Amino acid sequence: MSKKHVLFVCATGIATSTVVAEKVTQYCREKGLEIEYHQSNVASVPKNCNGIDLIISTTNIPYELDVPVIRGLNLLTGIGEDDTLKKIYDILIK
Amino acid sequence: MRGNLIFIKDLLNVDITARTQEELFTILSKPLSDNGFTTSDYLTGVIEREKNFPTGLPTKPYGVALPHTLPKYVIKNSISVGVLKEPIKFKIMGSENDYIDAKMIFLLALRENRKQLWMLQAIMNMIRSKEILNKIATAKKDDVFEIINKNLF
Numbered sequence: 001m002s003k004k005h006v007l008f009v010c011a012t013g014i015a016t017s018t019v020v021a022e023k024v025t026q027y028c029r030e031k032g033l034e035i036e037y038h039q040s041n042v043a044s045v046p047k048n049c050n051g052i053d054l055i056i057s058t059t060n061i062p063y064e065l066d067v068p069v070i071r072g073l074n075l076l077t078g079i080g081e082d083d084t085l086k087k088i089y090d091i092l093i094k
Numbered sequence: 095m096r097g098n099l100i101f102i103k104d105l106l107n108v109d110i111t112a113r114t115q116e117e118l119f120t121i122l123s124k125p126l127s128d129n130g131f132t133t134s135d136y137l138t139g140v141i142e143r144e145k146n147f148p149t150g151l152p153t154k155p156y157g158v159a160l161p162h163t164l165p166k167y168v169i170k171n172s173i174s175v176g177v178l179k180e181p182i183k184f185k186i187m188g189s190e191n192d193y194i195d196a197k198m199i200f201l202l203a204l205r206e207n208r209k210q211l212w213m214l215q216a217i218m219n220m221i222r223s224k225e226i227l228n229k230i231a232t233a234k235k236d237d238v239f240e241i242i243n244k245n246l247f
Contacts (some may be wrong), residue, residue, distance in 0.1 A: 011147035019211065022215075057188060058188050060189065078218075079152065
């Protein structure tokens, strides 16, 4: 399977998105799925989503996009984390 | 102190009474500016940013919030922690209209976010634990200080 491109988004594109990105990357790697991760602040999402398979965001994304968006909140709080990780994986292997 | 992050007893407030986020941010940011860790407009920066990018987290059994603002308002990497007597409402991070009752506040003052990620990760690990949140919510100031120190550094 070709590498999947995931765009991680938070207000700055630096802080919470990195915490979430590390979690998702590790989970996918354990399942044998390599992802290439990109980061963006929420304002730059429209120009950064070319070639992206999935967006995972800790901020609200106020745009209509062709790319699926998953909220990353559970990956910060740990509540419902497993379900969210599984959902992410399922979208990526489609 | 690790990675030049300052957390001293001045930066811990328990039994806080505040009715609004502004009151709360005023209390928590005061020791940061009094100690010269942030600029005088840090408080305004935090209030503004929380409006645009809310930081409430629906953790159990108590909600938590991680307010912060841009590095330009920060002089030294530091963190001011508050435990409220009565929780106040924070909008959930990334949501449009969902709120949580936040009982514990970790007010972050970070100069270079990227280098301070270990700290964010340490906070995330800490607030996943019901046991730790319960302790922080009910313990005396000195004990809360110890718990946070132990888990953060």
